[in-house]
Amino acid sequence: MRALVVFLAxxxxxxxxxxxxxxxxxxxxxGELQKPALLMKGDVHTASALSCADCHGGDRFSDDPTVAMNxxxxxxxxxxxxxxxxxxxxxxxxxxxxxxxxxxxRVDQFELYKTSVHGKRLATGDETVATCIxxxxxxxIRGVKDNQSPVHPLRxxxxxxxxxxxxxxxxxxKIPTNQLAEYKTSVHWSALAKRGDLSAPNCASCHGNHGxxxxxxESVSAVCGSCHVLFxxxxxxxxxxxxxxxxSGGGGCIVCHSNHGIHQPSVAMLAGPKAVCSGCHxxxxxxxxxxEQMAQLLDGLDASLTRxxxxxxxxxxxxxxxxxxxxxxxxxxxxxxxxRLMMHSFRIEDMSKPVEAGMGVAAETLRAGQAALHDKxxxxxxxxxxxxxIAITVAAIWLLLRRQESDGSGYIEASASQxxxx
Numbered sequence: 081m082r083a084l085v086v087f088l089a090x091x092x093x094x095x096x097x098x099x100x101x102x103x104x105x106x107x108x109x110x111g112e113l114q115k116p117a118l119l120m121k122g123d124v125h126t127a128s129a130l131s132c133a134d135c136h137g138g139d140r141f142s143d144d145p146t147v148a149m150n151x152x153x154x155x156x157x158x159x160x161x162x163x164x165x166x167x168x169x170x171x172x173x174x175x176x177x178x179x180x181x182x183x184x185x186r187v188d189q190f191e192l193y194k195t196s197v198h199g200k201r202l203a204t205g206d207e208t209v210a211t212c213i214x215x216x217x218x219x220x221i222r223g224v225k226d227n228q229s230p231v232h233p234l235r236x237x238x239x240x241x242x243x244x245x246x247x248x249x250x251x252x253x254k255i256p257t258n259q260l261a262e263y264k265t266s267v268h269w270s271a272l273a274k275r276g277d278l279s280a281p282n283c284a285s286c287h288g289n290h291g292x293x294x295x296x297x298e299s300v301s302a303v304c305g306s307c308h309v310l311f312x313x314x315x316x317x318x319x320x321x322x323x324x325x326x327x328s329g330g331g332g333c334i335v336c337h338s339n340h341g342i343h344q345p346s347v348a349m350l351a352g353p354k355a356v357c358s359g360c361h362x363x364x365x366x367x368x369x370x371x372e373q374m375a376q377l378l379d380g381l382d383a384s385l386t387r388x389x390x391x392x393x394x395x396x397x398x399x400x401x402x403x404x405x406x407x408x409x410x411x412x413x414x415x416x417x418x419x420r421l422m423m424h425s426f427r428i429e430d431m432s433k434p435v436e437a438g439m440g441v442a443a444e445t446l447r448a449g450q451a452a453l454h455d456k457x458x459x460x461x462x463x464x465x466x467x468x469x470i471a472i473t474v475a476a477i478w479l480l481l482r483r484q485e486s487d488g489s490g491y492i493e494a495s496a497s498q499x500x501x502x
């Protein structure tokens with residue numbers, strides 16, 4: 081009997097550890113009291129065998145509610161909003177604890193949160209600002225890479241927008257509420273949502289996540305430059321940098337490109353009725369003329385490359401060998417990219433170099449395409465002449481055969497007549 085008890089003891093202990101009376105009770109309840117028990121089935125904490133009691137305290141093994149929810153057992157019930165970050169940090173700021181579940185996860189989120197605009201306002205007692213649960217959810221918290229997670233790259237903008245696009249919530253902070261709408265017109269959102277590029281910038285890429293803070297003027301170019309490195313390096317050496325710097329009250333990159341509604345750059349930003357440059361440079365001024373010249377250089381190279389590409393495509397369609405020229409054309413397109421890049425130095429001489437190189441490639445590949453089309457015409461003419469002479473030859477052979485047939489039948493008739501007479 082003792083041996084049986086010893087044998088069954090580990091099984092009994094495992095069964096006890098697997099029990100969670102919090103879930104058992106709340107599952108049979110209704111409405112909001114039942115909801116947490118249903119949601120937590122897909123929660124990352126549940127997957128790691130953590131229970132309600134790990135956050136809310138209490139005794140998960142007791143069937144007696146007075147024991148299970150006893151404050152002496154550490155039961156805190158529903159935490160106050162101002163206490164939530166500290167509550168989450170109880171585990172997420174502990175390297176020893178996190179190493180057991182997510183050893184690669186950072187443990188400084190709470191410290192970063194305290195430096196954020198959200199954390200600072202929460203510390204003053206402002207309970208309307210975002211806490212952990214507003215971004216990560218509560219009982220159905222999922223991993224960042226889970227496409228159902230509210231902080232998944234594709235969902236994060238809408239998660240931030242739940243507050244920042246709400247005019248009523250933002251009224252007391254005097255913060256605009258059009259950021260999400262503008263962002264969804266941008267090249268960044270297009271890359272993220274339409275092309276599926278999860279590395280494309282979202283809100284957290286520029287503002288940070290746990291240490292969220294709006295980029296100030298002095299850091300805007302650094303924020304943009306973290307992705308657009310070469311552009312930032314040219315801008316730092318340009319005539320515009322000191323003008324758009326924090327010391328001058330400027331706005332860095334956003335002066336020309338905006339912030340949330342960043343659209344695909346084009347020559348229309350340099351010249352034309354919607355030119356960005358015209359906001360500072362009056363028509364006819366040196367700056368306006370430089371912008372127009374830059375636009376002409378880019379348009380000229382783009383048009384030349386397009387003409388060459390169309391010619392090569394047509395030649396390829398007719399079956400002509402133009403693969404070498406098509407590969408060479410890629411060099412021209414690369415020079416167009418370089419020219420657009422060099423535009424940020426705002427020096428015509430810097431921009432002219434890749435434009436001239438690209439124009440050379442465009443001319444060379446255009447000649448190759450035109451030569452291929454001319455060769456196609458020559459071959460067609462030769463084929464037509466060959467077919468003509470073949471047709472004449474066939475006709476001559478046919479006439480000769482007909483004549484021989486005619487001469488042969490006359491000879492046979494004459495011979496038959498002679499035999500009859502005899």
